[in-house]
Amino acid sequence: MSRTKPPFRADLVGSFLRTAPLKAARSARESGQITAAELKAVEDTEIEKLVRHQENCGLKLATDGEFRRSWWHFDFLGLLDGVDLVDAEQGIQFAGVQTKAQTLKVSGKVDFPANHPFLDHFRFLKSVTRVTPKMTIPAPTVLHFRGGRRAIDSKVYPEMDQFFADTGAAYAKAVRAFYDAGCRYLQFDDTAFAYLCSPVEREKARQRGDDTEGLQQKYADMINIALKAKPADMVITTHICRGNFRSTWVSEGGYEPVAETLLGRCNYDGYFLEYDNERAGGFEPLRFLPKGDKQVVLGLITSKSGELESRDVIKRRIDEASKFAPLEQFCLSPQCGFASTEEGNVLTEDEQWAKMREIVAISEEVWGR
Numbered sequence: 001m002s003r004t005k006p007p008f009r010a011d012l013v014g015s016f017l018r019t020a021p022l023k024a025a026r027s028a029r030e031s032g033q034i035t036a037a038e039l040k041a042v043e044d045t046e047i048e049k050l051v052r053h054q055e056n057c058g059l060k061l062a063t064d065g066e067f068r069r070s071w072w073h074f075d076f077l078g079l080l081d082g083v084d085l086v087d088a089e090q091g092i093q094f095a096g097v098q099t100k101a102q103t104l105k106v107s108g109k110v111d112f113p114a115n116h117p118f119l120d121h122f123r124f125l126k127s128v129t130r131v132t133p134k135m136t137i138p139a140p141t142v143l144h145f146r147g148g149r150r151a152i153d154s155k156v157y158p159e160m161d162q163f164f165a166d167t168g169a170a171y172a173k174a175v176r177a178f179y180d181a182g183c184r185y186l187q188f189d190d191t192a193f194a195y196l197c198s199p200v201e202r203e204k205a206r207q208r209g210d211d212t213e214g215l216q217q218k219y220a221d222m223i224n225i226a227l228k229a230k231p232a233d234m235v236i237t238t239h240i241c242r243g244n245f246r247s248t249w250v251s252e253g254g255y256e257p258v259a260e261t262l263l264g265r266c267n268y269d270g271y272f273l274e275y276d277n278e279r280a281g282g283f284e285p286l287r288f289l290p291k292g293d294k295q296v297v298l299g300l301i302t303s304k305s306g307e308l309e310s311r312d313v314i315k316r317r318i319d320e321a322s323k324f325a326p327l328e329q330f331c332l333s334p335q336c337g338f339a340s341t342e343e344g345n346v347l348t349e350d351e352q353w354a355k356m357r358e359i360v361a362i363s364e365e366v367w368g369r
Helices: 020-030 036-056 117-128 160-180 199-207 215-227 259-265 284-288 311-321 349-367
Strands: 081-087 102-111 135-138 185-190 235-240 270-274 295-301 330-334
Touching (some): 036 117, 117 135, 160 215, 295 311, 311 330
Parallel strands (some): 295 330
Antiparallel strands (some): 081 102
16 A cells, blocks of 8 residues: 555655754854855755755655745745735744744735745755655645735725635646646645634634634635646645644644535645644544545654654554544654744754654555555
8 A cells, every 4th residue: 555656655744953054054144144145055955965864764755844944834925926024013822932023914916926936946856856856835825814804905905705816826826837847746734724623713813803604615715726727747735734833833623623625625635634632633524535545644743742652552543543534545744844933843853853764664564665
């Protein structure tokens, strides 16, 4: 039951802990001690080292670790036409800690520029790996949920349906542009669907003036507009995230409120679902996974701490999940990235790589080489 196409039996969400040389170079660039070109040279070197690490773990894919980014989402979204990354009154509130104070504003018609820098980021990754290069970008839903109606200029978008349509169309352009750059494995990282699982986050959205009823279907429609542009030999997955900043989180709640829409109506090829603790709920929502080649990548290995999970425990949990969907439609990965922002989670690089090697080993025991 091994797989020759993504998502792979042993996979990963995307980000890795920033290395010491990379942190030093980014700090030097912020203080004006080095040029942008000098920073890029360090990024290139560190990304190539990172790719070798992934290959040496036995993975069939590699990412750039999001090494050129500060945020997992704002860096990409802030470079779309019509979107601005701006200072905020406060950061995003996680469990006991806040991020730096930045946010997004939609001030013009949303579109994907032909010269978006992430295309070059992918081209470099592709040039330095011998395995499948995987690119991660935030899902189109992320541009809406956090700020909602208040973050979108009502003069530009008096009706929200046009915003959703334009954002879906912009992402369709992005899909085609990444494909033309050689990308065959693309991932949309999505916190919005996870927040819709949380009564607390839904209430916050209502307090912002947004109606969450029917929102998941609007999101599915927007995603499917983007996915219509996907050629047959391209795989697009999503990662559903409850928040990941310095080993903390934002939302809690199982997938039941969104599973039927997410698994049954969104035309993704695969779903990276967090299942590392009780915040994710049980495996029962997996019953909505259509039979066929759609894959669920079980995020059973936590990226939030360095403690290595028991192989037997992980295999038992895979068995539990297989009561609700076929084993051949599952893969294994960390529950999230190791550094969704440049600050990174609370574990060491050695612990990070031990977890990746463990994922490869468990996947071989469960599904074969």
